[in-house]
Amino acid sequence: MxxxxxxxxxxxxxxxxxxxxxxxxxxxxxxxxxxxxxxxxxxxxxxxxxxxxxxxxxxxxxxxxxxxxxxxxxxxxxxxxxxxxxxxxxxxxxxxxxxxxxxQPVEELPDPFPQGFQRYTLDRFVVGPGSQLAMAAANAIVDNYGRASTSLNMNPLFIYGGSGLGKTHLMIGIGKGLRARSPELRVAYLKVDNFFNELTVAIKAKNTEPMRKKYQQNDVLLLDDVQTLAKMERTQEEIFYIFESLLQYGKQIIITSDKPPQKLEGLHDRLITRFKWGLTADIQPPDFETRVAILRKKLEEDVFKDLGAKVPDDVLTFIAHKAKGSVRDLEGLLTRVVFQSSFLGLPVSIEVAAQAFQGQTGIEATSNVSLERICRMTAETFNISFSDLVKKKTRTQSILIPRQVAMYLARELTTSSLAEIGRSFNDLHHSTVMNAIESVKTRMQKDPDLHKTVHSLLNSIS
The missing domain is CATH 3.30.300.180 (DnaA, N-terminal domain)
Known part of the structure; x- marks a missing residue:
């Protein structure tokens, strides 16, 4: 053949x-x-x-x-x-x-974005408490590109967070936003692994200069997954030279990684320094409300409208509780639920959603995690008694913070209402529960240790 x-x-x-x-x-x-x-x-x-x-x-x-x-x-x-x-x-x-x-020849500015990434636009990115800074920076870069000066240096913009949380979506969205405003801009999207493969070919041919110039001529460089650069000595060197040239001429660079610059291992100090020159913004896993909003946004896509899929609120809640790890998992489970209902010729329901979840994960879709289990594991993690956690009326931080964390976990892991959660904590008012949950979200953004503890509990309990 x-x-x-x-x-x-x-x-x-x-x-x-x-x-x-x-x-x-x-x-x-x-x-x-x-x-x-x-x-x-x-x-x-x-x-x-x-x-x-x-x-x-x-x-x-x-x-x-x-x-x-x-x-x-x-x-x-x-x-x-x-x-x-x-x-x-x-x-x-x-x-x-x-x-x-x-x-279309390269000189005529072909579409720089990978096929299949049509949905990756800024207007389709659902913003939650864990992605506000990253989204604000993305919009600011698009709005202020080409201006003589801005109040904050965002070049490069370094976006980090776990897999499937929307880093690539945001990066591509920035590139598309810039091209929409200025179609003449040269934009390059590049994954580190693919750059490594391209460089390997150039080294074998004993001619790396054309490849370096190809990326240095761009106005915007979108560099994805830099955490894979560890131990790629020659690749790091080439990327450094490309960065130096682009930054020297004021070209915009967007970088994504699963870790912040200072925690990237095996990278040259000078490259890490370049990563930290501009703004570093993280994306955290979406909270329950944001996950529901993402699902509703997903259902607005033409493919779901064409299928005529009506997804009840209790199914959206089920999916939001079961797929907490990433946006990709969340959207994938919704897609599977809708398709499974279409295959079976049945309306979308909790029963269909449970089958879809089990088919995707191999895990039986059990009902809610019990509030008692959440409280006992939280109390054990924070080294306090179960009784003090749920019954003791005090504003002492050693009790207050674990109690607020337990309320946050109850909201994330169960379908209990705020009022029901409050009754489990010595009949607290639902507004107190709401304030506790918001307090934990704020603390997690500021305190990496608390963020790590809460997500460890989420994974352990669920």
Whole structure:
């Protein structure tokens, strides 16, 4: 088979995806796909169902992008269709037209953003208490780009937080916002692992200068996942030179990482110093209210409207309680719930949601965690008695803070109302519970140790 054969190309991509994805995810979504057409610029892939098409486009966009880049197929467009529906005919029609349009050269500023990242815009980013600073910085960069001076240096903007919390979404959103205001801007999106692969090829060819200049000529550099730079000595050196050039000419840099600059191990001090020059902003896991807001925003997408899916509030609450780890987990569970209901021909319900949760995690979807368990584990963590935690009326910090933490955990891990939580703590008024929860959120933003303790409890109890 030739290199232009669609099966050959798809086999290359499948091998990369098999190494990158969990086996179950690969078997469920990637393995059933079939290559049906390649026209020189686009590869048409046939999925097993409409829901599989949507799942791949929404949940696996980053993984497909990474494999395309690592396979030296970054400019290949993937078009997903479904057997037997209008999608295949439409794909063939588009393929015919695609032959007439010449590939756009790099000099003409092609779209710099990975395909599949269409949803990553600032207006679709749901802001919660743990992402306010990062979002404010993102908007400020877009609004103030090109001005002579601003009150705060945000170059580079360093965004850090756990996996799946929206760092890449925010980064791409900034790039799109800047391009919308100034289409002539040269923007480059770059993952560190992909840069490493590109550099390796350049080193073998004994010519790294063209690659360095390619990134130095940009107005905006979006550098994703810098935590993987550890022990990549030559890659760090090249990125340093690129940074030096861009910063010297006032070009904007956005960086993402799972850790703040000072906690990145194995990096040169001079590179860490550059990371810290501008503004560092973190993104924390969304709280319960923010998770519900994210789900409601997700349901506004056309695909859910087309399915006519009506998701009751109790199901949204169930999903928000079960998927606490990341936005990606949250959106993925919602998508699975809606699709499972469509497969079964049933309305969306708690029962369907429980089946979807078990199918996704392998864990039985039990009912609420008991308030007593939350309180006992919180009391043990803070080394106070269970009785003092729930009954003792005092404003002493050694009792007050653990009690507020327990209330926060009750709100996160159960479907109990504020009034019900208050009754468990010696009949406190629901407004007192609300204030306690807000106090914990504020403290967690300021106190890394408390933040670590609370999230350790969340993981242990749930």
């Amino acid at each position: 030739s290199l232009n054969d669609p099966e050959t190309i798809w086999e290359t991509l499948r091998q990369g995806l098999a190494q990158k994805l969990p086996e179950r995810t690969y078997q469920d979504w990637v393995e059933p796909c079939r290559a049906i057409k390649f026209d020189g610029s686009s590869l048409w892939l046939q999925t097993s169902s409409h829901s599989a098409k949507i799942w791949i486009e929404q949940q696996l966009a980053e993984e497909f992008h990474d494999v395309l880049v690592q396979s030296d197929l970054a400019h290949l467009k993937l078009v997903f269709s479904v057997q037997g529906d209008a999608g295949v005919k439409a794909a063939k029609a588009v393929a015919g037209k695609a032959k007439v349009v010449a590939p």
